[in-house]
Amino acid sequence: MTNPSGPGDGRLDPSLSVIMSERRRLINLAYRLLGSLADAEDVVQETYARWYAMSRQRQEAVESPGGWLTTVASRICLDLLGSARARRERYVGEWIPEPLPEPAEWIGGRPGGATADPADRVTLDESVSMAFLVVLDSMTPAERVAFVLHDVFRYSFTEVAEIVGRTPAACRQLASSARRRIRDAQAPATPVARRAGIVRDFKQAWEAKDIDALIGLLAPDAVATGDGGGFVGAVPHPVEGAEQIARFFMDRASAVPSVTVRECTVNGQPGLVARQDGVTMSVMAFDIADDRITHIWAVLNPDKLRPWVTG
Secondary structure, three states: OOOOOOOOOOOOOOHHHHHHHHHHHHHHHHHHOOOOOOOOOOHHHHHHHHHHHHHHHHHHHOOOHHHHHHHHHHHHHHHHHHHHHHHHHHOOOOOOOOEEEEEEOEEEOEEEOOOOOHHHHOOOHHOHHHHHHHHHHOOHHHHHHHHHHHHOOOOOOHHHOOOOOOOOOHHHHHHHHHHHHHHOOOOHHHOOHHHHHHHHHHHHHHHHOOOHHHHHEEEEEEEEEEOOOOOOOOOOOOOOOHHHHHHHHHHHHHHHHOOEEEEEEEEEEEEEEEEEEEEEEEEEEEEEEOEEEEEEEEEOHHHHHHHHHOO
């Protein structure tokens, strides 16, 4: 296949320094397809392993090495997505995509500072927001791959068809179905500064144990979901309703009084990180509509907090 115009174009020298220039794009792709930075890194490593397993002659025969790498990485992701449903059935509690950090404090609704490893390998835009990834996770593997490759990375349906093993027309239908899912789940956009202010108000109300203020910040039908992965305590099912969520957070504040909460960037959006004695205990992402919090995703699984161990 030919690679769309972009950083992956042109002949790719098999030397490590040049082939690694494709790493950023492949990590961006694999993270969106899998919702896990750790799994994305594994996919890219496997992709490189397959490239280097070929003879120099076979490498030189590849018309578009960037396209070859993308095809292989996408197919590995497609296989992983196919087996993910069985793995999720064995997962303890709710599953939430792995949150990505950015080492910036939200001041006046604007992120500052430089993005550090490992999140610097993923471009933080709306296609990696937690709300977006949760919708992606509800799709079939083929829908997700077709949508991400076409709508996010701008591959043609002919190219997508080569990867997913279906006709271009079928891939067009898959992407259209995925697009409807995104549209149906998408809330009206809230300016970043306003989102940051609402998250900050939530933090302050939580710290002040002001339950009325918390209830006022939450939509009546808000949902809070926790992911402990069976490693740490988390409510096995989502908590629904503004009052129920507010009481839950009040109970948590009383149960662990030594936790400190900081504003941070989670997948490119204002969020919160809770730490105890310098150890990250949970990372919270928020979805907001009409100036009310509609969903809170709290990741407590330590395996998913690997990028958050410092800071």
